[in-house]
Amino acid sequence: MNLKLLLYPLLVLLGGCCYGILATIVKLAYEKGYTFSDVVMSQYFSGWIFLGILCAVIAIVGRRRDARSSVKLSRRIPILLITGAVTCSVCLFYYLSLESLPASVAIVLLFQFTWIGVLLDCLIEWKLPSKSSIVAVLILLAGTVLASGIIGNAISFTIVGVCAGLLSALCYAVFIFLSGRVEPQMHPVNRSFWIVTCALFVLLCVFSPEYFTSGLVVSDIWVYGAALGLFGACLPVLFYAVGAPKISTGTATILGSAELPVAIITSVVVLHEAVSWVQWAGVLCIFAGIAYPHLRSAKQ
16 A cells, blocks of 8 residues: 555545644643733744745755746735635634624634535545545544533523634634645645734734733743644644645545544643543544545455
């Protein structure tokens, strides 16, 4: 079996796992008194630094080879800017939904990206989804409801929170889609750097223009910012840039569902949060949904 065929799905899976670590780091930052805007800006600024260092190292050792170096960067800026805006919008809408909705509801809304991604793939490729993809999405949605802890709890909703949660799901699905199609001929590290650069630019212009002048950038938040930047803006963007172009959007969204199980496991290990047996059943259900299409194709 060609190992490269396994490598690309594995990278997308690891990208989803990286996003799962973020929730615990954000909670630790909130406990220290940092705000939502502080966390998001530090995440993308640190990720930009990490990717910039990678780009410099690759350039120094002479390994960076852009397959279409004749194409000027100015031509690529608009689509990279759109991709960067979509990338940071996932965090913005998700964290906005958390301000007015319980975390269990917000995560369920975010995970609607599974079927949105499959639907997006169908519309773009103009074909019906495979039976294995449909079954996998149904298993994932059932596992999400169980793992979120929403069952048996009184839930309060707000229109703003629900809309923000659904928009975060849409942006996540679009981000995965764009990761597989935006400038695939560019070096993955180079492409990831410019995507995060555009995301940081959008955040500075629209969301927090006073970030560098307020002195926050040199405060103790750099500890959390470095971790968030590595696992939230550097590694997953890079992993998706390498793996997503080689697989379908539907498959990528299914693999990205690893975020929720990793988030639960990390919160148990680091924050010592209590998790019910129903939530653990949901975790196993999500893992089963991720594995199902691949096991079925291997059997065939």
